[in-house]
Amino acid sequence: MVKSGLCIGCGTCMAESGDGAAMHLDRYGQLKPDRSNNPAGFAELCPFSPHARSEDQIALARFGSARFYDSRIGRFEAAYVGHVLEGSFRVDGSSGGMASWTAAELLRRKLVDAVAHVVPREGDGERLFRYQLSRTAEDLRKGAKSRYHPVELSGVVAEMKRHPGRYAVVGIPCFIKALHLLSLQDPALRERLAFTLGLFCGHMKSTRFVESFAWQMGTDMNAVAGVDYRLKDPRRPANWYTAHLRLKDGSTRSKDWWHLVDGDWGAGFFQNSACNFCDDVVAETADISFGDAWVEPYSSDGLGTNVVIVRSPLLQALVADAVKEGRLELREVDSDFIVETQAAGFRQRREGLAFRLAWPRSGVQPRKRVAPAWKGLPAQRMLVYGLRSAISAASHRVFWFARTMKIPAAYIHWASAMLALYQGVTYSRGWIGKLVDGVSMRGRKRSKDEGSKDEGAGA
Numbered sequence: 001m002v003k004s005g006l007c008i009g010c011g012t013c014m015a016e017s018g019d020g021a022a023m024h025l026d027r028y029g030q031l032k033p034d035r036s037n038n039p040a041g042f043a044e045l046c047p048f049s050p051h052a053r054s055e056d057q058i059a060l061a062r063f064g065s066a067r068f069y070d071s072r073i074g075r076f077e078a079a080y081v082g083h084v085l086e087g088s089f090r091v092d093g094s095s096g097g098m099a100s101w102t103a104a105e106l107l108r109r110k111l112v113d114a115v116a117h118v119v120p121r122e123g124d125g126e127r128l129f130r131y132q133l134s135r136t137a138e139d140l141r142k143g144a145k146s147r148y149h150p151v152e153l154s155g156v157v158a159e160m161k162r163h164p165g166r167y168a169v170v171g172i173p174c175f176i177k178a179l180h181l182l183s184l185q186d187p188a189l190r191e192r193l194a195f196t197l198g199l200f201c202g203h204m205k206s207t208r209f210v211e212s213f214a215w216q217m218g219t220d221m222n223a224v225a226g227v228d229y230r231l232k233d234p235r236r237p238a239n240w241y242t243a244h245l246r247l248k249d250g251s252t253r254s255k256d257w258w259h260l261v262d263g264d265w266g267a268g269f270f271q272n273s274a275c276n277f278c279d280d281v282v283a284e285t286a287d288i289s290f291g292d293a294w295v296e297p298y299s300s301d302g303l304g305t306n307v308v309i310v311r312s313p314l315l316q317a318l319v320a321d322a323v324k325e326g327r328l329e330l331r332e333v334d335s336d337f338i339v340e341t342q343a344a345g346f347r348q349r350r351e352g353l354a355f356r357l358a359w360p361r362s363g364v365q366p367r368k369r370v371a372p373a374w375k376g377l378p379a380q381r382m383l384v385y386g387l388r389s390a391i392s393a394a395s396h397r398v399f400w401f402a403r404t405m406k407i408p409a410a411y412i413h414w415a416s417a418m419l420a421l422y423q424g425v426t427y428s429r430g431w432i433g434k435l436v437d438g439v440s441m442r443g444r445k446r447s448k449d450e451g452s453k454d455e456g457a458g459a
């Protein structure tokens with residue numbers, strides 16, 4: 001899986017090893033399993049394995065009697081847009097605070113003993129975040145916010161197996177799928193994994209994303225103590241992301257993503273290659289999942305607004321009660337609304353995935369719920385998908401070169417040229433845009449709407 005570019009670094013195959021030591025960062029800053037000898041049942045356990053159950057199969061077994069089904073977002077009881085009203089969940093969270101609120105509510109109602117989620121990691125090193133089991137609301141609060149940073153599950157899974165109890169786990173779609181696949185093989189985990197809380201996902205980044213922030217803010221990684229990928233500012237639209245670094249000398253640095261050479265999410269800088277073969281945008285196997293409402297008027301509300309998909313009837317009752325009690329501000333929406341908030345993500349994981357699957361490749365062949373297809377795709381869309389894949393793959397290597405040679409400018413110049421090319425092709429920006437439009441004549445045909453959506457291919 002690693003050699004085939006299909007390992008996301010979830011760590012579930014190394015869960016038996018216990019303490020997370022079996023996962024290491026490779027030279028590109030991505031987590032990979034240490035051992036080459038796979039555990040028993042590996043082919044059915046790895047979330048990107050062609051022999052593992054699909055999201056559809058897992059969701060059918062878990063939510064077979066759900067009220068609604070939509071092939072894009074799976075089975076569900078209800079979907080909402082809104083935010084948390086009580087406490088400081090919204091202010092503390094990346095979006096509307098619903099992920100941390102749900103985790104805290106599960107603890108408060110004693111439905112779980114602990115929640116596995118991602119918190120800042122103490123000490124030196126490139127790994128700035130890690131999974132932790134939190135047992136109090138205060139510990140949960142420390143974990144709020146999105147971390148576009150490699151983390152892995154082996155340590156918390158081992159802990160869940162060692163200590164009987166009921167657990168909830170927060171994770172991106174492939175991690176939640178991996179947990180359900182592991183549960184199928186492990187009765188103890190199956191019994192203890194009480195709730196899965198999914199995060200919608202655009203793609204996963206390597207550790208180099210933060211290192212690049214540091215370079216572009218005039219410092220280096222050794223000086224960085226912590227990062228907030230999305231500093232919240234209620235006075236600015238939610239989708240104007242600001243990266244914020246806390247340095248070891250006590251000072252801070254910030255920069256808006258659009259001033260960073262790799263800050264256009266859609267361009268795919270530092271994307272894990274396995275994400276090229278993902279078809280689950282909204283964590284279809286999770287009991288509940290959360291994303292950002294990337295449509296107006298919500299994307300202009302700097303306090304942040306969630307979209308939420310509830311699949312477990314128990315969680316549906318819990319959310320509905322809290323709405324009645326005035327603790328949550330949620331409005332029910334349909335699947336089209338949810339898909340619209342993630343338009344670029346769906347295009348990349350449906351049309352784009354079909355196109356990528358049609359390319360010849362060596363190694364393990366992924367098996368997806370989308371059939372390979374490239375015919376009928378406009379030339380400009382093919383160019384966008386091709387460019388995105390090329391930027392993802394090359395960004396790891398160019399950054400490695402610049403880092404090894406200690407010449408950050410080599411990466412920054414390359415990345416800004418790639419950004420101009422990508423934005424020219426995708427949004428008709430600058431002279432490259434005029435040139436591409438002129439060649440393809442697409443300027444006249446292309447819908448305005450299509451251009452704007454890839455800009456929001458965000459996290």
Ligand SMILES: Cc1cc2nc3c(=O)[nH]c(=O)nc-3n(C[C@H](O)[C@H](O)[C@H](O)COP(=O)(O)OP(=O)(O)OC[C@H]3O[C@@H](n4cnc5c(N)ncnc54)[C@H](O)[C@@H]3O)c2cc1C
Binds near residue numbers: 099148205293458
């Ligand atoms: C890699 C990544 C890509 C994403 N892509 C998209 C996207 O394309 N579209 C979209 O709408 N939303 C995306 N999200 C989700 C979005 O960023 C918010 O996390 C989500 O809207 C929940 O916000 P909240 O305010 O409710 O969460 P909060 O209250 O801030 O709580 C977030 C919870 O998630 C946990 N967490 C943070 N990072 C990770 C991680 N890497 N792995 C596991 N748990 C984590 C935290 O510990 C915390 O418990 C992405 C998240 C990640 C981590």
Ligand code: SF4
Binds near residue numbers: 007010012
């Ligand atoms: S189970 Fe996870 S860490 Fe192991 S090979 Fe598959 S994706 Fe990589």
